[in-house]
Amino acid sequence: MRRLPPWRLAFYGLLALLIVLQYPLWLGSGGVLAVWRLKREVAEQRAENARLRERNHALAAEVVDLKQGLAAIEERARVELGMIKNGETFYQVIDGTPGAARAGARAR
Numbered sequence: 001m002r003r004l005p006p007w008r009l010a011f012y013g014l015l016a017l018l019i020v021l022q023y024p025l026w027l028g029s030g031g032v033l034a035v036w037r038l039k040r041e042v043a044e045q046r047a048e049n050a051r052l053r054e055r056n057h058a059l060a061a062e063v064v065d066l067k068q069g070l071a072a073i074e075e076r077a078r079v080e081l082g083m084i085k086n087g088e089t090f091y092q093v094i095d096g097t098p099g100a101a102r103a104g105a106r107a108r
Contacts, residue, residue: 004012026032065072077083084090 024031028034062072
């Protein structure tokens with residue numbers, strides 16, 4: 001059996017030490033991969049926070065409008081509850097053709 005020269009033994013020993021020291025750097029709890037994952041999560045959370053901040057501003061503006069004016073209350077009553085003012089005439093517009101005509105058109 002052939003013996004390794006001392007410089008090769010030292011080289012392999014240093015290479016093994018380098019590999020052992022690199023493991024925590026890349027795969028450890030505070031390693032590069034963990035930092036990349038945390039940066040991505042922080043960016044996602046910031047985007048979510050910005051979206052929620054915009055929603056909160058819109059809701060705050062709506063609250064102020066509801067407290068100060070009747071126009072917003074009237075609009076909500078018309079849109080959500082289908083209410084109309086006295087003296088107004090309500091017209092309902094239905095898009096499309098009647099059900100029987102559609103069924104006949106499909107049968108052809």
